[in-house]
Amino acid sequence: MYQYTEFDKQFVRNRAAQYRDQLERNLAGKLGDDEFRPLRLQNGWYVQRYAPMLRIAVPYGEISSRQLRVLAKIARDYDQPTTQLLRSAQAKQDELGPVPLPNGGSVRSVLTVGYGHFTTRQNVQFNWIPLAKSADVMDLLASVDMHGIQTSGNTIRNITSDERAGIAVDEIADPRPYCEIIRQWSALHPEFAFLPRKFKIAVTGASEDRAATYWHDVGLHVVRNDAGALGFRVIVGGGMGRTPIIGTVVREFLAWDQILNYLEAVVRVYNRWGRRDNMYKARIKILVKAEGQRYIDEVEAEYRQIVEIDGAPHTIPQAELDRVAASFVPPELHAPRTGAEAKVHEIVRADAEADPQYDRWLQQNVAAHRNPKLRAVTLSFKRLGQAPGDATGEQLDVAADLAERFSAGEARVTHDQNLLLPWVHQDDLPELWNAARKAGLAKANIHLLTDMIACPGGDFCSLANARSLPIAEAITLRYQDLDELHDIGEIDLHISGCINSCGHHHSGHIGILGVDKDGKEWYQVTLGGSDGSLLSGASTPGKVVGPSFSAAEVPEVIEAVLDTYRQQRQLVDGKAETFIATLRRVGIEPFKAAANAARFTEKQVA
Template sequence: MYQYTEFDQQFVKARAAQYRDMLERNLAGQLGDDEFRPLRLQNGWYLQRYAPMLRIAVPYGEISSRQLRVLARIAREYDQPSNELFRQAQQTQDALGAVPVPRGGAVGSNLKNGYGHFTTRLNVQFNWIPLARSADVMELLATVNMHGIQTSGNTIRNINTEALAGIAVDEIADPRPFCEILRQWSTLHPEFAFLPRKFKISVNGAREDRAALGWYDIGLQLLRNAAGELGFKVLVGGGMGRTPVIGTVVREFIAWHQVINYIEACIRVYNRYGRRDNVWKARIKILVKAEGQRYIDQVEAEYRQIVEVDGAPHTITQEEFDRVAAHFVPPALARRERKGEEAGMHEIIRAAAQADPEYARWLHRNVKPHRDPELRAVVLSFKRPGQAPGDATGEQLDLAADFAERFSAGEARTTHEQNLLLPWVHQDDLPALWHAARQAGLARPNIGLLTDMISCPGGDFCSLANARSLPIAEAIMQRYQDLDEVYDIGEIDLHMSGCINSCGHHHSGHIGILGVDKDGKEWYQVTLGGADGSKLSGPATPGKVVGPSFSAAEVPEVIEALLETYRALRQHAGGRSETFIATLRRVGLEPFKAAANAVRNPEQQEA
């Protein structure tokens, strides 16, 4: 993991002290709310539906056990609203009504406090910290080099990569040193502090795209050219929201040491020509889509100016790369003494799996291959009934810290799917980790399956949301508790957003659910066939709407109808069943649309 320098540490502490000064002036009436708002947002503090929401940066997803323990403390001690505020919020949510679950039952609001929430962009959020205590939280975070800088505002946001970075068996090069260099370059970048709109960058170092590059403002794919030189393919202009767009390849290859100079050119052109008159037209995807080759030509001209005239000021030197890369070497792990052949341990693991089917499923779904044959990467699942997807209690965060220290060299990683990954687990420790994680409720063997769904907090918390997403997620979770059934359905991406801002990445779900508003009521639009660019999903693709919107009560039944249609139409070969996305692409949308629309109550108006 990257270790903050003394300069980094002092910078974060100074930022926390600066925030305290601004907050105290605001609370004393010396700094108006309108003046305080941009300063608050620059540090990750939003005012949401009921209370402030804090977004904490987790650069490229790497998080230490010490940091997890501080997050646990924040959940227990600070994510606590007044009883009156919480009661009022609960009454508001109760008035919206419960969501029926097919075959009986109903699910109400998931309004809870004392939780951290893992986001799709690897950050951590809290929803109930009183603003008067926010400076205390910032100072506590600074003790472990955490902050909320540039987790909001029209700036370059958290730099992303995949959770297997540096350990993936199909890796071309480790993307983490480049992510860290980009983080340092982009933090408080004076030229890009007020872009037309927020800006997001993702980097992938493996052959398989597990970083959803096509959906980012800039996506960077590490590769080697014909001469064996390391560099990047550059995609620009991806994004979700009201207008889903897949990024355009603007450069097939840029040498690694010139990548920041090239990114600077891409963002300068956007900063110069991006729209500022319409928030819905302000993202770079709109500029790239409208200008096409003219945008690329402008970038190339700007890049030549930066390199040939300005002297390529952001060239990454070998010395600087080596300095940063030295932080990302594998941890010094004790090697295990072997009394027999390596195959002996594999036989022990295999025998244990045969003896316990639940353990076998966990090994299959939650344990990932590692470039070091003695190690594995293990996913802790934060998806279970009664808890919103991606939520983690203070106790669970402390337990995750325990597991990281005991089994993973003190390191964990947040994932795009809103779970935690332990990257340095010795294969001998798998049985002990499984028993500990199962006792903690974090070993549910559902990674990549239906109940490993992605969801934003939605209308339960967010003031931008048109509808609640968490009761829908819980209704689906309650309906599909039978692991045998979930395994029979197989690998599938279900993504859910409470509004068009797409924080739940519904556009890239094989099944996507989007909350919409009609006459002040909650309705939901369903899309099919989205993809994030991974091997399972195929090239990044936005899903297609299956028809008019559905009521909250209908959504769980729609999902059931879609899945039953898939099970009726899928093909089988070699003992394996065709996946949902493969069946959908083979037979087309029509059978699925018909099944979904058959659920609609004819007495209800269509949204």
């Protein structure tokens, strides 16, 4: 992991102290709410439907056990709303009512407290911290080199990457040093503090795009040219929201040391010409789509100006790359076990190998590593009774313990709202499985249906049109049989509570979007989306299958779509075809017909 310098540490501490002064003046009535609002947003403090929401930056998803323990403390000691706030939230839920199920049951969102939430952009959020205690939380974060700087506002946001960065078997080069250099360049960049809209950058160093780069404002792929030189393929103008657009390749190859100069040109042209009169048309994707080649030409002209006239001021020296890269060396492997420790290990290993659930866990939750002695292991934070991506204080502490014991004190927040342990010795897998299972973090559902992505939706977000969490719970409740989940196979299900697409519904093989119809919650279903992974293929938005469905109909629709898949799938080399492969082979119409046939009649609704 990158090690903060003394300058970095002092910078974050000073920012926390500055925020405390601003908060105290606001609470004393000396700084108005309107003046305070942009100041708190610059530090990741939103005010949502019921309470403040804090978004904490986790650059490229990399997080230490020490940092996880501080997050656990925040969950236990600070994520505690007042009784009045909880009553207000409960009253809103009572007004909306539970989501009815076809069998006569119902599902209600559980408004839990004392937890963190892993996001699709590798951040961590808290939803119930009183604003009066926010400065105390900032100080706690600063003590472990964490903060919320540029997790909000029209700035360059958290730099994201492949959660297997530095360990993937298909990696061309480790992208983390470049992510860190870009993070430092973009932090409080004076020219880009007030862009037309928020700006997101994703970087991958692997041949498989596990960072969904084509869906970002800028996506960077580490590549080598014909001469073997290292550089980047540069993609600009991707995004979701109201207008889902796949990014455009503007440079097939850019030398690695020029990436900051080129990013300066990309963002500068956007800052100059991006729409500021309409927030729905202000993202760079709209500019790139509208201007096409003209935008690319302007970027190239700006880049030439930066290099030839300005002297390429942001060229990355080899010495700086080496300095940053020195923080990302692999940890040392533990020594072989001896004596009593070895005997205990053999007992645990034998017990694990006798359990069929262990084999499933190895299949779904454990991935290959560039070091053949190691494995990458995903801890599942998707289970019944808990919103996707939520982690209680106790679970965060357990995750910290597991990271220390099995992964050199390091974990990664994943794009799919889980935690990955990147440095697990193959010989430690039985003990890790046993420990994670006791903590409820070893469910063998990674990349399966219940490993869904979901935003907090209308239960917390003031922008949402509908709730996401009870829909996620209803689907999870229906698909608890691991045999059935494994039979369905790998599939991406994504749920968003509104068109802003924080749940990435556009890129789901099955996407669910909450919409408002006459003040009531309804849901659109899309099929065939892709985030660019090896399973999904080239990035593409899903297609709507018909008019929106009621909350009660959504589980029926999902079941009808999956039944159609099982009827239509074929065997390929003795293995069942995946959902997305079947959908692309037979087309959307059979699935669309099945989904619409699952719609309730008026009599059923009554």
